[in-house]
Amino acid sequence: xxxxxxxxxxxxxxxxxxxxxxxxxxxxxxxxxxxxxxxxxxxxxxxxxxxxxxxxxxxxxxxxxxxxxxxxxxxxxxxxxxxxxxxxxxxxxxxxxxxxxxxxxxxxxxxxxxxxxxxxxxxxxxxxxxxxxxxxxxxxxxxxxxxxxxxxxxxxxxxxxxxxxxxxxxxxxxxxxxxxxxxxxxxxxxxxxxxxxxxxxxxxxxxxxxxxxxxxxxxxxxxxxxxxxxxxxxxxxxxxxxxxxxxxxxxxx
Amino acid sequence: xxxxxxxxxxxxxxxxxxxxxxxxxxxxxxxxxxxxxxxxxxxxxxxxxxxxxxxxxxxxxxxxxxxxxxxxxxxxxxxxxxxxxxxxxxxxxxxxxxxxxxxxxxxxxxxxxxxxxxxxxxxxxxxxxxxxxxxxxxxxxxxxxxxxxxxxxxxxxxxxxxxxxxxxxxxxxxxxxxxxxxxxxxxxxxxxxxxxxxxxxxxxxxxxxxxxxxxxxxxxxxxxxxxxxxxxxxxxxxxxxxxxxxxxxxxxxxxxxxxxxxxxxxxxxxxxxxxx
Ligand SMILES: Nc1ncnc2c1ncn2[C@@H]1O[C@H](COP(=O)(O)OP(=O)(O)OP(=O)(O)O)[C@@H](O)[C@H]1O
Ligand SMILES: [Mg+2]
Numbered sequence: 151x152x153x154x155x156x157x158x159x160x161x162x163x164x165x166x167x168x169x170x171x172x173x174x175x176x177x178x179x180x181x182x183x184x185x186x187x188x189x190x191x192x193x194x195x196x197x198x199x200x201x202x203x204x205x206x207x208x209x210x211x212x213x214x215x216x217x218x219x220x221x222x223x224x225x226x227x228x229x230x231x232x233x234x235x236x237x238x239x240x241x242x243x244x245x246x247x248x249x250x251x252x253x254x255x256x257x258x259x260x261x262x263x264x265x266x267x268x269x270x271x272x273x274x275x276x277x278x279x280x281x282x283x284x285x286x287x288x289x290x291x292x293x294x295x296x297x298x299x300x301x302x303x304x305x306x307x308x309x310x311x312x313x314x315x316x317x318x319x320x321x322x323x324x325x326x327x328x329x330x331x332x333x334x335x336x337x338x339x340x341x342x343x344x345x346x347x348x349x350x351x352x353x354x355x356x357x358x359x360x361x362x363x364x365x366x367x368x369x370x371x372x373x374x375x376x377x378x379x380x381x382x383x384x385x386x387x388x389x390x391x392x393x394x395x396x397x398x399x400x401x402x403x
Numbered sequence: 404x405x406x407x408x409x410x411x412x413x414x415x416x417x418x419x420x421x422x423x424x425x426x427x428x429x430x431x432x433x434x435x436x437x438x439x440x441x442x443x444x445x446x447x448x449x450x451x452x453x454x455x456x457x458x459x460x461x462x463x464x465x466x467x468x469x470x471x472x473x474x475x476x477x478x479x480x481x482x483x484x485x486x487x488x489x490x491x492x493x494x495x496x497x498x499x500x501x502x503x504x505x506x507x508x509x510x511x512x513x514x515x516x517x518x519x520x521x522x523x524x525x526x527x528x529x530x531x532x533x534x535x536x537x538x539x540x541x542x543x544x545x546x547x548x549x550x551x552x553x554x555x556x557x558x559x560x561x562x563x564x565x566x567x568x569x570x571x572x573x574x575x576x577x578x579x580x581x582x583x584x585x586x587x588x589x590x591x592x593x594x595x596x597x598x599x600x601x602x603x604x605x606x607x608x609x610x611x612x613x614x615x616x617x618x619x620x621x622x623x624x625x626x627x628x629x630x631x632x633x634x635x636x637x638x639x640x641x642x643x644x645x646x647x648x649x650x651x652x653x654x655x656x657x658x659x660x661x662x663x664x665x666x667x668x669x670x671x672x673x674x675x676x677x678x679x
């Protein structure tokens with residue numbers, strides 16, 4: 151199982167420091183919920199773990215992130231392998247300009263996973279991952295339709311299927327149910343529960359109840375600082391920091 | 404300001420804007436009407452099928468299409484790679500900004516300057532006016548327009564596109580080829596047509612370089628006629644039958660440019676509707 155160890159991480163956009171001196175060892179396997187008020191740096195933290203921050207202009211990252219003992223910020227580290235290993239489901243879904251089928255197959259084809267050499271073989275993989283994201287029944291008759299035509303909620307599940315199809319070991323999910331109706335939320339949550347056996351899932355969420363339902367471990371960020379973290383039981387039942395207590399009581403959101 | 408005063412100001416502003424629009428509308432309608440009225444009676448099949456020696460403008464139409472097509476394809480070969488390289492993922496912001504500035508300057512440079520530059524070069528090399536020289540010069544006029552418009556097509560792609568394709572493990576090249584080009588395609592086609600439209604109506608750049616003839620183009624090395632120069636030369640003659648060719652050519656040119664503009668507009672609209 152993949153092990154993530156963050157050491158003294160600083161992230162700044164221009165001169166605006168967003169994450170400051172974060173030290174954290176993320177437990178292997180299970181669902182790790184990342185909680186915190188809006189703008190506290192949850193998305194930034196997620197994106198620092200697969201080096202997606204590299205895409206932003208004038209962003210500076212200091213410190214190190216060790217994944218299975220290797221610093222992903224070391225010069226010459228293999229970014230493609232990193233992104234294969236650490237999948238990402240974005241806060242705002244964006245379908246690639248191609249069919250639903252090809253969206254799911256996109257990453258798998260890039261990494262030349264043996265199962266996806268041709269269409270006949272891909273369709274099995276595509277079906278499996280669409281099912282896992284709870285989208286299969288809705289799209290099975292229009293796999294060749296452009297993914298743009300899906301609703302936002304469907305696009306969000308497509309994003310999840312697309313990320314799963316790369317067969318990562320860690321999944322970074324940024325509010326993956328924010329645009330879903332209650333039924334789809336239940337499907338996707340069930341999926342995450344199933345994933346916790348084999349994967350480490352880092353799940354950013356705004357919904358406290360979702361975190362209570364799913365999390366094995368909780369990380370609470372406030373204004374770019376790691377305030378409190380621990381097993382879900384302890385975190386929810388016996389929070390230590392006053393800010394955590396206030397957050398859990400809905401006094402800061 | 405009192406309430407009535409504000410209302411009056413508002414009404415005044417509306418009248419002023421309406422008036423400006425009205426003047427523009429009348430001027431444009433007048434222009435259009437005069438070109439159509441003069442051109443339409445002469446725009447018969449015989450006019451379109453015969454070359455200059457037969458009293459038609461086929462030579463100019465074919466010439467213009469050859470010049471426009473040749474130059475825009477040539478320009479595409481430079482503009483597309485340049486626009487790809489100026490994407491956020493490749494070019495640092497300062498370089499992209501500098502490039503945009505230079506391209507805007509080149510876009511704004513009157514095409515007679517390109518024509519004169521190419522002509523001086525041709526004199527120095529001892530080359531005659533020809534279709535090839537016209538194509539090369541016109542391509543120079545088109546490149547800034549096309550590159551600038553293509554750069555915009557790439558820049559207006561949502562950053563999520565890059566972000567999510569990158570997260571799936573795609574390299575910059577793979578994203579460009581498999582995702583960005585496809586997503587930007589309508590914008591790129593619009594850019595191509597925009598440059599084509601600008602090029603096909605341009606007279607100054609080909610005045611000294613493509614030359615003029617009343618025959619259909621024979622080879623790349625021969626002088627070639629064109630619609631704008633047909634208007635330019637034939638309108639100056641006192642002979643009304645010759646003048647009629649100029650009117651027909653003007654109308655034809657208008658139709659061509661209007662058609663290309665409308666197509667590129669429609670494509671741009673479709674593109675924005677499909678974008679999220
Ligand atoms: N590309 C960027 N450029 C500049 N500042 C940014 C950028 N992205 C985020 N920020 C800033 O960094 C801070 C943290 O942003 P981040 O997106 O990580 O917050 P978040 O915890 O995910 O918030 P939310 O819950 O609203 O999604 C915010 O103050 C935000 O304004
Ligand atoms: Mg966020």
